[in-house]
Amino acid sequence: MVALPLVMVLSYPLNVKMIYFAGCLLVALCGIRRRMGFWGYLFFSMIFSPILGLIVLLVSGKKRSSKKKREKVKPLSVEK
Numbered sequence: 793m794v795a796l797p798l799v800m801v802l803s804y805p806l807n808v809k810m811i812y813f814a815g816c817l818l819v820a821l822c823g824i825r826r827r828m829g830f831w832g833y834l835f836f837s838m839i840f841s842p843i844l845g846l847i848v849l850l851v852s853g854k855k856r857s858s859k860k861k862r863e864k865v866k867p868l869s870v871e872k
Contacts, residue, residue, distance in 0.1 A: 797841040798839055798840075818842070819833050823845075825855055826855060827855055
């Protein structure tokens with residue numbers, strides 16, 4: 793059975809844990825304006841690894857802004 797990186801890292805010394813979680817936090821901060829958001833990238837990179845989280849971050853698209861969504865939906869005009 794293969795252990796997840798998080799399980800393996802928890803058995804390492806404190807400085808390795810700090811580097812791992814700092815990498816997770818860095819990936820999450822870079823993903824704030826992406827589709828999964830801060831918490832999605834934080835949990836993803838904590839469970840799998842910051843390197844895999846970074847790859848997913850680079851591949852994923854940016855969030856659509858609510859302004860663009862509003863522009864696509866045209867309001868109905870009532871003619872009298």
